Structure formats: C-alpha cells, structure tokens
Amino acid sequence: MKRAYRALILLTVALTTLSLLSCSSAKAIEERRLSSAGTPTAWLDEQGIPSYDSSEPLLYNTGVSWNQRSLQLIEGAQEYIVISIFLGNLYEVSTEVWDALIAKMHQGVRVYCLIDSSSYFQTIPQSPVVIPAAFNYLRDAGVEVVEYNPFSLNQLAFIPTLLDRDHRKYWIIDGRQIILGGINVNYASLAFPPETGNIDTMVEFISPGAVAQMLTSFVDTWNRYSPTRLDVASFAVPPLKEAATKVWMIDHQWPSSSETTILFDAITLGCREELWMVQGYTYLTGALKERIANATRRGVRVNVMLSENAGKDNYQNAAYYSALDLIDAGATVYMYDDPNKAFLHLKLIVCDDKYTVFGSPNYNFRSQTLSRELAAVFADEAVAAEAKAHIEELLPHCRVVSREEALGWRTIKHYLFHLLMQVYG
Amino acid sequence: MTQTAKRLTAALLILCCSLLLAAAPWTGGYRIAFDGYSRDAVASGDEHLGIQLYLAPFDLPMANPLISVGFLFPVFGSDPGPLLEGTVELRLFSWVDHPAAKLFRRKTAWRPTIQAGILSPLSDFSSSAITVTVHPLSFFFGEKTVSLLAPRLLWDLETGRWDWGVRLLEISQSLF
Numbered sequence: 391m392k393r394a395y396r397a398l399i400l401l402t403v404a405l406t407t408l409s410l411l412s413c414s415s416a417k418a419i420e421e422r423r424l425s426s427a428g429t430p431t432a433w434l435d436e437q438g439i440p441s442y443d444s445s446e447p448l449l450y451n452t453g454v455s456w457n458q459r460s461l462q463l464i465e466g467a468q469e470y471i472v473i474s475i476f477l478g479n480l481y482e483v484s485t486e487v488w489d490a491l492i493a494k495m496h497q498g499v500r501v502y503c504l505i506d507s508s509s510y511f512q513t514i515p516q517s518p519v520v521i522p523a524a525f526n527y528l529r530d531a532g533v534e535v536v537e538y539n540p541f542s543l544n545q546l547a548f549i550p551t552l553l554d555r556d557h558r559k560y561w562i563i564d565g566r567q568i569i570l571g572g573i574n575v576n577y578a579s580l581a582f583p584p585e586t587g588n589i590d591t592m593v594e595f596i597s598p599g600a601v602a603q604m605l606t607s608f609v610d611t612w613n614r615y616s617p618t619r620l621d622v623a624s625f626a627v628p629p630l631k632e633a634a635t636k637v638w639m640i641d642h643q644w645p646s647s648s649e650t651t652i653l654f655d656a657i658t659l660g661c662r663e664e665l666w667m668v669q670g671y672t673y674l675t676g677a678l679k680e681r682i683a684n685a686t687r688r689g690v691r692v693n694v695m696l697s698e699n700a701g702k703d704n705y706q707n708a709a710y711y712s713a714l715d716l717i718d719a720g721a722t723v724y725m726y727d728d729p730n731k732a733f734l735h736l737k738l739i740v741c742d743d744k745y746t747v748f749g750s751p752n753y754n755f756r757s758q759t760l761s762r763e764l765a766a767v768f769a770d771e772a773v774a775a776e777a778k779a780h781i782e783e784l785l786p787h788c789r790v791v792s793r794e795e796a797l798g799w800r801t802i803k804h805y806l807f808h809l810l811m812q813v814y815g
Numbered sequence: 816m817t818q819t820a821k822r823l824t825a826a827l828l829i830l831c832c833s834l835l836l837a838a839a840p841w842t843g844g845y846r847i848a849f850d851g852y853s854r855d856a857v858a859s860g861d862e863h864l865g866i867q868l869y870l871a872p873f874d875l876p877m878a879n880p881l882i883s884v885g886f887l888f889p890v891f892g893s894d895p896g897p898l899l900e901g902t903v904e905l906r907l908f909s910w911v912d913h914p915a916a917k918l919f920r921r922k923t924a925w926r927p928t929i930q931a932g933i934l935s936p937l938s939d940f941s942s943s944a945i946t947v948t949v950h951p952l953s954f955f956f957g958e959k960t961v962s963l964l965a966p967r968l969l970w971d972l973e974t975g976r977w978d979w980g981v982r983l984l985e986i987s988q989s990l991f
Contacts, residue, residue: 526920537921539958544986547847547866551990614989615957617924618911 430660430745431769434638437652439767442599443633447748447766447773450594451780452732453580453587456573457483459594463563464490470500470625472562472608473575476555476750478505478524479512481577483587488524488575492531502620503528504612506538506556515582515701515733524575536616550760553813556611557750557757558641558764559592560604565627568601569594570764571748572737578701579735588735589697589728589784593748593766598627600639600766607641611762638767642751644759650751651758653765654678661690661741666781668738670697671709672716673754673811679715686720695724695781695788697734708811710799717793724788734784737765738777746774755812843870844959844990846883849983856969856978857934857944858898861889865900869987879906887934895936902932902946909955924955928962934969944969948982960987 428436435441450456464471464487471491478484495501509523528535538556545551560570571592573579580587609622642649658665658681665685672694674682686692694716700706716723726734739747749765751757768774848865852858867885880903887898906928913925928950935943948967953960965982 529920529922536957540921540956542959544847544959544988548845548988548990551988613957617909617922617955617957 428660430656430741431638433656433660434767439638439640439649439652440603441636441638442597443630444595444597444635444637446634447593447595447768449776450592452589453573456592457580460487461490464494467494467499467563469564472502474504474608475559475574476506476557477509477512477574477576479509479521479576480524480527481521483581484575484577488527492533495533501533503533503535504538504608507540508555512576515578521577536612538615553760555761557761559750560764562601562604565601565625567594567596568604570766572735572750583730583732585730586732589732590735591738591748595637596630597637598630600637601627603639635768635770640765642763650763654681657739657741657745657747658682658685661685663742664691666693666740667753668695668736668781669753670734671700671705672696672712673708673808674712674715675755675758678753679719682721683719692721693724694721695726697726699728699731699733701733704807704811707804707807711804711808713791714796714800717796723791725791726784726788728787740774740777743774743778744771745769746777842989842991844988846985846987848985850887850980851983852980853978856980857936857942857971858887861891861893863887863889877908881906895938897937899935899937900932902930904928904930921956926953926955926960927951928953942973944971958989
C-alpha cells in the first residue's frame with residue numbers, strides 16, 4: 391500500500407510538472423523572443439521552420455482570378471496533380487474544375503484529391519440550402535479522392551477526433567508549381583459574388599524544396615485515410631533553374647509540429663515598425679492579443695482588417711466581439727465592406743514592408759491547435775510591396791472601427807458566439 | 816558459452832527487437848464492440864459493449880499483428896459484471912478490389928482477421944475464458960476498420976467447456 395501511495399505521489403508530481411512545462415507561459419516566450427531581438431525569419435530558423443529557394447511568387451487575389459488560373463494549370467499538367475483543400479463541393483463553378491481534372495485524368499495525368507470531410511456541411515451563403523460535397527462525383531468518375539478525417543458516429547466515443555480538420559489549401563502541379571492560400575474549390579470561394587468570388591489570395595511559386603516537403607506531407611496524410619498507399623518516390627520533382635527568393639514553409643499539425651503559434655510569435659514579436667494583419671474574422675486567443683499589445687507598446691503600428699459579409703451570423707457576431715480586444719491592444723481595426731458584398735476571406739500578414747505571410751491559418755485558437763494549417767513566409771520587399779498594393783486596393787472600402795462601435799458588440803450574444811467559434815470556427 | 820555471454824546475447828536480441836519495434840510505423844487507437852454470448856458462456860448474462868485500446872506495432876501488408884486491451888460492459892448490468900479482455904490478432908491480408916467493394920461509398924480493403932484472447936470477469940478472475948474469434952467480414956477504410964458478425968469460441972478455464980458468442984460489430988478507429 392505504501393508503494394502505491396508513493397507511486398501516486400510521484401505520478402501527481404510528474405503530471406503537475408508536465409502541465410506547468412506545457413503551459414510554458416506566453417509571457418516567458420514573449421520575453422525570450424524579445425531578448426533575442428532577431429528578425430521574424432531568424433526566429434523561424436531558430437525554431438526549425440524549413441526554408442527553401444523559390445521563384446518570385448505570383449498572386450491571385452480573388453476567387454475568380456484563381457479559378458481561371460487553376461483551370462490553366464490543370465490544362466497544362468503533364469504528369470500529376472495533387473490537391474489538398476478544406477472544402478470541395480459541387481456547384482456550377484466548382485464542377486468545372488472537377489470536370490477539368492477528370493478530363494486530365496483520362497489523358498493519363500495522375501490526379502489525387504484530399505478534401506476535408508467538412509465539405510458535407512456547405513450551404514449557399516445566407517441560406518440553409520446544402521450544396522453537395524464533391525466526393526461521390528469524383529469517385530464515380532474514377533478520380534482518386536480521400537476524405538480527411540471522415541465524420542462517423544463511432545467518433546462520438548472520442549469526441550476530440552471530430553475537431554481534427556485539414557484547413558490547408560494547396561495544389562502541386564507536376565512537382566513544379568506549388569500554389570497555396572485560402573481558396574477552396576467551392577461555390578462561396580469561387581463565385582459568390584460572381585464578379586469576384588471571395589476576396590482571397592492563392593500564391594503560386596516554384597520551389598522544389600517546398601514541393602518535396604508538401605508531397606511528403608500529402609502522402610503521409612493520404613496514407614492515413616486511404617486503404618491504398620501512395621509512395622512519395624512516385625512523384626518526380628524537377629530542379630529549380632534560378633532562385634529569386636526564399637520561402638519558409640509552415641505546415642502546422644498539432645501537437646507534433648505546432649507551427650502556427652511559432653509563426654504568430656515570429657511576426658508579432660519580430661515586427662519593428664508596421665504590421666498589417668488581414669482576415670475576415672478573428673477569435674483572438676489571449677496570447678495573440680497580448681502579442682499585439684506588446685507590439686503596439688514597442689511603437690509598432692498594428693493594423694487589423696476584418697470584414698463584413700461573412701455570410702453566416704455566427705461567424706460575424708463572434709468576429710465583432712474581438713474588435714474591442716484589438717482596439718484596446720492598441721491596433722487600428724478596419725472593417726472591409728466589399729462593393730459587391732464579397733467576403734474578405736484572405737489571411738495575409740505584412741510586416742515592416744518586408745515579411746509577407748500567405749496561407750490558411752486564422753487568428754484563432756483552432757488554427758493554433760486543432761486544425762492543420764499551411765502558410766508560406768517570404769522575406770522579400772517586392773513581395774511585400776505587392777501584398778501592400780492589394781491592401782491599398784481594399785482600404786477605400788474600409789471604415790475604421792471606433793471604440794464606441796466595438797463596445798456595442800460586447801453583448802452576451804456576441805460573447806456566446808465568440809465562445810462557440812473558439813472550437814467551431 | 817558462458818552464462819554471461821548468454822545473458823549478453825539475450826540482452827542484445829531484446830535491444831535489437833526493441834529498436835525494430837521503435838522504428839516501425841506504430842498505429843493505434845480505440846475500439847468499440849458489441850457482443851452477444853451463448854447461454855452458458857462466461858458473459859452469458861447480457862449483451863456486452865466493449866471499449867478497448869489497440870496497438871499495431873508493424874505495418875505489414877500481410878499477417879499484420881495487433882494487440883488490444885480493454886473492458887466489456889454488460890448493457891443491463893448483469894452478472895458477472897464488467898469483463899477484462901486482452902487479445903492478440905492477425906490481420907491476414909488486404910484486398911482492395913474485393914467483390915463487396917461496390918457496397919461501400921468509400922474505398923475499402925477486405926481484411927479478414929483471426930483473434931485470440933482472454934476474457935476475465937473483474938469480480939472473479941478464476942472463471943476466465945480463452946477466446947478465439949474469426950472476423951470474416953472485416954473492412955479497412957484507412958483510418959478505421961469495421962468488422963461485422965464475427966463468430967467467437969470461448970474455452971472456459973474453470974469448467975473446461977467450450978461456449979460460443981458473436982461479436983456483432985467491432986469498429987477500430989485509429990488515433991495515430
């Protein structure tokens with residue numbers, strides 16, 4: 391019995407120590423980061439985030455422009471097309487993409503689609519009408535398609551598994567181009583409203599290193615959810631002729647490679663003068679709020695651009711709630727209202743006119759923990775200038791949110807939505 | 816060969832096997848099951864809901880071994896109460912283009928499995944039974960395996976008698 395007590399005490403001490411270590415206070419990380427006073431990319435290097443030679447990236451800043459480019463890329467593919475997206479559904483505009491892929495498959499190009507199971511829950515914006523997911527359409531056509539973490543009743547036995555979602559959006563064409571960002575192959579992203587689709591960005595670049603990393607990641611994920619195996623060696627990756635810049639790849643999977651927080655730390659704590667954070671909605675974590683406050687205390691001008699027209703009340707109400715936190719942290723909050731009522735689904739960060747982040751992570755708890763996320767960081771003034779030019783195009787349609795207006799959104803309703811969206815959004 | 820040399824060889828073998836195991840692509844997760852048993856079997860009083868953890872230390876295309884441990888709970892709380900179950904199983908092979916493939920929405924592999932284990936009431940370990948189960952209708956989806964209507968034989972260690980049961984449904988969901 392004495393031994394059992396000792397074991398129990400040891401176990402309690404071990405667990406307490408472990409939880410204390412895993413908490414690893416936000417303040418401590420902040421102080422450590424600030425004491426090193428390095429650049430954002432130096433911090434990424436220090437944290438083991440891989441970087442690769444890359445071509446200058448090309449940006450597609452609306453759903454419509456990306457849709458056109460994606461059809462061109464499909465048409466030009468010779469060997470294989472690898473697509474990993476969060477949402478893939480069956481609507482006129484997205485069916486055009488699937489049909490192009492099916493046609494290419496019949497020409498002998500290998501096509502692999504990895505799509506999150508959340509695709510079953512897509513509705514037409516501002517309507518309860520469900521848009522069918524693309525899985526069966528692709529399967530019936532003979533395309534290799536895998537559902538990421540399919541929803542099933544047996545998951546109720548261990549509910550956290552339901553929250554593991556693959557929020558990444560990336561395409562790889564013939565091992566040459568990699569394209570990543572925030573645009574899905576669904577109705578809302580590509581064609582709502584028809585003039586632009588979502589205001590969102592996909593960034594295309596040529597980088598054998600980044601491609602190899604993401605092919606490995608794709609194959610690992612694929613093999614987890616498919617009874618048939620892929621071999622990464624079957625995907626050829628041609629070399630890069632001439633490197634123009636470098637890209638840092640953030641491939642977040644919690645808890646094994648929890649990289650979104652590293653990214654946010656690198657940018658918010660490494661920024662010296664001006665920080666732009668663009669995102670349709672945000673459900674800030676306490677730590678990120680503190681990072682933003684820290685940046686403003688250091689004299690950094692922090693600008694956060696949010697958006698109207700989320701299309702769903704739960705998203706919009708929850709996002710409104712966070713505006714006051716941002717303002718109180720010293721940030722200037724802009725609210726974008728698109729002339730065509732498009733939603734600003736973009737996740738873009740520009741820091742000191744040099745560091746630019748494109749990708750899928752939202753500024754929320756989910757993206758820092760449960761969801762799989764992908765982002766590319768460029769330390770290149772030309773890339774930052776192009777991203778800033780896009781922000782300048784958006785600014786005329788923004789208003790600055792006053793503290794009084796933000797205070798009006800601190801209601802119980804907004805708070806409850808804010809709580810819900812910590813895990814749902 | 817001296818005693819020390821034998822010991823060293825044994826230790827080395829164990830170390831090598833451990834390294835092989837550590838290097839193998841471990842998969843594991845949880846398993847839920849629903850069983851029914853014949854009138855005289857050790858768990859005869861009730862239908863049983865099983866909750867277990869499993870681990871597959873290798874990733875072999877054929878004869879892939881797997882171990883599991885967990886509990887069977889009587890649905891209506893009948894005697895002898897909860898049972899402890901430990902099993903070792905062999906997933907014989909995986910056949911993707913199997914005759915029943917069209918029945919499923921998703922791509923599946925048919926993966927018949929044989930399983931041997933021990934079943935003991937937590938209230939009385941002396942009335943344990945050895946189980947042998949055959950899973951003829953076991954289908955692998957990638958992240959989970961679903962088995963239906965698996966007959967099982969039970970050898971009651973206390974009475975020395977054979978009994979039978981059926982594992983109506985078993986779902987093994989991978990977590991890593």
